[in-house]
Structure formats: structure tokens, C-alpha cells
Amino acid sequence: MATEAVTEAPVLTGLPVLGSMFDLKNDSLGTFLRARRDHGDVVRISAGPPGVRAHVYAVFSAEGAQQVLAGESANFRKDNAFYQEIRDSFGNGLLTSQDDDYLRQRRLVQPLFTKRRVDGYADAIAAEVATLTTEWEKAGHTTVDVLHESTRLALRAVARILFGTDVDSAVEVVERCFPGVGSYVLRRGYSPVTLPREWPTPGNRRAAALHRALYEECDRIIAARKAAGRTGTDDDLLSLLMAAESAEDGVFSATELREQVLVFLLAGHETTATSIGFALHLLARHPEAQRRAHEEVDRVLAGRAPGASDLDALPYVTRVLKEAMRLFPAAPVIGRRAVAATTIGGVAVPAGADVIVAPWVTHRHPAYWEDAERFDPDRFTPEAEAGRPRYAWFPFGGGPRACIGQHFSMLESVTALAMILQRHGFEAVDEEVPVAPAITLQAAGPARCRLVPREF
Structure with missing residues (x-):
């Protein structure tokens, strides 16, 4: 049998001293798109001055993404600097833990994310969506920033499901602290040289204050819940996390509870908010797609709030969301570090190399997506999906570390989009929305839309 020829990775052209820093x-996302266009599906990118220069192997094909995240997942670990900064800020929860820690946490948490359990949160999600649309109407809003409003909605929904009654206080702290902590993580995670967090620099002091506020709020809610005792009827995630126990894995300690709570708050609202917000903005820019979504919502729901059982009856709304997640994946870049040397697409990747897969690029790859920048929900009909590689679209990651909250995110997103479209149409004020990667994809400008009230 012939063996695959192995080549060295092509190098993205950069400055002689600083490389692509x-x-x-x-514009990291644009840089990754250029790397694939000019050099192919595995490209080495160097950044920083000599002595502290970083090298990353960027993998853009669906097959390469599958190899990194699934086929050889044990060889690609969350050992890079960026994940360490997330650990230092948010703890060692499901997002960042590895090995036995991760397996133990996953076993304890998995029963909380079964389809039946998650479907039980549909009414709580619907209540938060109804509150948001009612606020728009009472305030007489004619224009809203759909990304900002979707973030507010998703945060309140996840806080309600996570904490039950302690929503307002938690939302205030998260809204105040998460942006600053996220910026701090991003700055340190991608800097070739970082000062110790303990040094009393102005940036470190500001970040420490934000961290303390987040930790204290989580600890306050956990302590109050423990003091009140579990009633047996509580089904918010915090109560279930506190009750999670097995003979093999024990229970979560107080620190572990806080870390899981912080990860659920982070991953549970920013990713879903991105999907809902960009779906609304894309529909505002594409009236025919919006008309089809309105018709489906009106026909299926006839004015009532959707339940979990309605998701399968809203295929076009679901396709709209999937296409929004293709164009604006909440995790545009996913990093790993290779343990042992390997090859990806015939290109040598050395042991210890930092490796990224990039949904932002793979979701635009011309081998899988014709006219990739065009918004077309019908890319996600069952027939079209069956004709593409599994990892041509992977907004939730993949393999053994795939997002545990996939069904929760889709339930919340479809429910929210359907209910909002019942009561409103949208016309885009801002045609284009600049974006930039942080811990998740962030808008770098407004996404304003005019509201058009509907009768239902």
C-alpha cells in the first residue's frame, strides 16, 4: 500500500521580524481566510519577535477538523496559553478540564443535559422571550440592537434556568464583569509575553476586582441555596448540580460548583445570544427568508408559544439558525496543542505544536459551500446536509469534547426566534456588523433593526 507523501506546512507571509503579529x-479572522486562500488547508502562521515568536498550525478542511477534534482527539489537548487563561479566570470546569477531572465532571453533569431534562426548560425560556418582546412594546421601541437584546435575553434565560429565583442579581454582576474578564483573557492568551497575574499592574488589579465580584456572587447564591435546603421540587441547574452524586465520582465541592456555574453562565448565554442575534439581523437583511419564516411560525403555532415538541415542526426556522451559525459561529476558532507528531492532510505537525481549527474558515470553504458569503437557509435541508462532510459545519465543536449544551442551545434559539417572529418583523438599519473574536465571537459595532409590529 502506498504511503501518503508528507510535506512541511506552507508558511503565511508576514513581516520579516514580527511575522503575522x-x-x-x-484582523485574525481575515488573516485565517487569507491563509487558506493563498496556501491551502494546513498553514503555519508565525507571530512575534525572535525569541518569543509563536507558531500555530491552522487547519481549515472538514477532514482536518474531524481528525483534530474526533479521530485523534487524545493527541490534541487543551494545553495552550489561551485555555490556561480561561482556567485562571473561570476555573477548571467542563470547558477547560481534562483527563480524569473532565471525565468525572462530565459523568456528574451529563444527566442534567438529557433531552427530556432540557425540554423541561422550554416554558422558562418562553417566559423570558415574552418578557423581552413585551418590554419592547411597552417602551415604544421602534429600533433595537438585536445582538445586544439577544445577549440580554440569553443571559436572563440561562440565569433563570441555572439559579431559579436569583436572576436579577446574577444578571447584573455578569453584565458588569464578563466583558472586562473576556478582554483580559483574550489579551493575555494571545500575547507572546505576559506578566504574572499577581503583579499589581492597573490591568491586573481591574481584572482581579472583576473576578472577585463574579466569585462572590456565585458563592453567595450557592451558600444561600445550601442554607435554604433542597425542597425536592427544585429543578434549576444549581439544585441539580448540588445534588449530583455517584458512588464512583462523589459530589462537587464548593469550588467545583462555582466553576461549573461560571462556565455555564459563560458558554450558556454568549453562544446562544450570537445565534439568535445574527439570525434576526440576517432575516432583517433578507425579506424573502423572513417572509418564509413568518409563514412557518404562523402556520405551526397559530399565535401560541412554542414548546419543545414544536421544534421538529419548525424546520425553516431551524435552518435559518443553522445558516446564521455557519456565517457567525460563536466559537470562530478552536485551539489545541499536539502531544505527539502527526500529519494532517499530508502536512507534518510536530509534537508540542499549537493547532487551531477554524469554523469561521471551514464554514466558508469553497469545497463545501458554494457562494459561501451568501445567506441561504436551504443549505440545511436534509438532502443538502447529507451531501457534505460531517465537519463542514461544526459550531458546537465535535468529538468527545463537543458542547454538552447543544440541545439546550437549539431549544432556546428556535423558541426565541419563533416567538419574536410571531410579534415582530425586522428591517435592517445597519447592513453590515463588524465582528472580532474574543472568548466567543463578538460584534464590534451595532446590529440595529427597525421593529415592524405584527398581528397574530
């Missing part, structure tokens, strides 16, 4: 700093 400024390109990555100013």
Missing part, C-alpha cells in the same frame, strides 16, 4: 491583532 499585526495581521492577527488587527
Whole structure:
């Protein structure tokens, strides 16, 4: 049998001394798109001055993403600097833990995310969506920033499901602290040189204050819940986390509870908010797609709030969300570090190399997506999906570390989009929304839309 020829990775052209440092700093997503266009599906990108220069192997094909995340997942670990900064800020929860820690946490948490359990949160999600649309109407809003409003909605929904009655206080702290902590993580995670967090620099002191506020709020809610005792009827996630126990894995300690709560708050609202917000903005820019979504919602729901059982009856709304997640994946870049040397697509990747897969690029790859920048929900009909590689679309990651909250995110997103479309149409004020990667994809400008009230 012939063996695959192995080549060295092509190198993205950069500055003689600093490599691609400024390109990555100013437009990392555009830089990754250029790397694939000019050099192919596995590209080495170097950044930083000699002595502290970082090298990353960027993998853009669906087959390469599958190899990194699934086929050889044990060889690609969350050992890079960016994940360490997330650990230092949010703890060692499901997002960042590895090995036995991860397996133990996953076993304890998995029963909380069964389809039946998650479907039980549909009414709580619907209540938060109804509150939001009613606020718009009472305030007389004619224009809203759909990304900002979707973030507010998703945060309140996940806080309600996570904490039950302690929503308002938690939402205030998260809204105040998460942006600053996220910026701090991003800055340190991608800097070739970082000062110790303990040094009393102005940035470190500001970040420490934000961290303390987040930790204290989580600890306050957990302590109050423990003091009140479990009633047996509580089904919010915090109560279930506190009750999670097995003979093999024991229970979560107080620190572990806080870390899981922080990860659920982070991953549970920012990713879903991105999907809902960009879906609304894309529909505002594409009236025919919006008309089809309105018709489906009106026909299926006839004015009532959707339940979990309605998701399968809303295929076009679901396709709209999937296409929004293709164009604007909440995790545009996913990092790993190779343990042992390997090859990806015939290109040598050395042991210890930092490796990224990039949904932002793979979701635009011309081998899988014709006219990739065009918004077309019908890319996600069952027939079209069956004709593409599994990892041509992977907004939730993949393999053994795939997002445990996939069904929760889709339930919340479809429910929210359907209910909002019942009561409103949208016309885009801002045609284009600049974006930039942080811990998750962030809008770098407004996504304003005019509200058009509907009768239902």
C-alpha cells in the first residue's frame, strides 16, 4: 500500500521580524481566510519577535477538523496559553478540564443535559422571550440592537434556568464583569509575553476586582441555596448540580460548583445570544427568508408559544439558525496543542505544536459551500446536509469534547426566534456588523433593526 507523501506546512507571509503579529491583532479572522486562500488547508502562521515568536498550525478542511477534534482527539489537548487563561479566570470546569477531572465532571453533569431534562426548560425560556418582546412594546421601541437584546435575553434565560429565583442579581454582576474578564483573557492568551497575574499592574488589579465580584456572587447564591435546603421540587441547574452524586465520582465541592456555574453562565448565554442575534439581523437583511419564516411560525403555532415538541415542526426556522451559525459561529476558532507528531492532510505537525481549527474558515470553504458569503437557509435541508462532510459545519465543536449544551442551545434559539417572529418583523438599519473574536465571537459595532409590529 502506498504511503501518503508528507510535506512541511506552507508558511503565511508576514513581516520579516514580527511575522503575522499585526495581521492577527488587527484582523485574525481575515488573516485565517487569507491563509487558506493563498496556501491551502494546513498553514503555519508565525507571530512575534525572535525569541518569543509563536507558531500555530491552522487547519481549515472538514477532514482536518474531524481528525483534530474526533479521530485523534487524545493527541490534541487543551494545553495552550489561551485555555490556561480561561482556567485562571473561570476555573477548571467542563470547558477547560481534562483527563480524569473532565471525565468525572462530565459523568456528574451529563444527566442534567438529557433531552427530556432540557425540554423541561422550554416554558422558562418562553417566559423570558415574552418578557423581552413585551418590554419592547411597552417602551415604544421602534429600533433595537438585536445582538445586544439577544445577549440580554440569553443571559436572563440561562440565569433563570441555572439559579431559579436569583436572576436579577446574577444578571447584573455578569453584565458588569464578563466583558472586562473576556478582554483580559483574550489579551493575555494571545500575547507572546505576559506578566504574572499577581503583579499589581492597573490591568491586573481591574481584572482581579472583576473576578472577585463574579466569585462572590456565585458563592453567595450557592451558600444561600445550601442554607435554604433542597425542597425536592427544585429543578434549576444549581439544585441539580448540588445534588449530583455517584458512588464512583462523589459530589462537587464548593469550588467545583462555582466553576461549573461560571462556565455555564459563560458558554450558556454568549453562544446562544450570537445565534439568535445574527439570525434576526440576517432575516432583517433578507425579506424573502423572513417572509418564509413568518409563514412557518404562523402556520405551526397559530399565535401560541412554542414548546419543545414544536421544534421538529419548525424546520425553516431551524435552518435559518443553522445558516446564521455557519456565517457567525460563536466559537470562530478552536485551539489545541499536539502531544505527539502527526500529519494532517499530508502536512507534518510536530509534537508540542499549537493547532487551531477554524469554523469561521471551514464554514466558508469553497469545497463545501458554494457562494459561501451568501445567506441561504436551504443549505440545511436534509438532502443538502447529507451531501457534505460531517465537519463542514461544526459550531458546537465535535468529538468527545463537543458542547454538552447543544440541545439546550437549539431549544432556546428556535423558541426565541419563533416567538419574536410571531410579534415582530425586522428591517435592517445597519447592513453590515463588524465582528472580532474574543472568548466567543463578538460584534464590534451595532446590529440595529427597525421593529415592524405584527398581528397574530
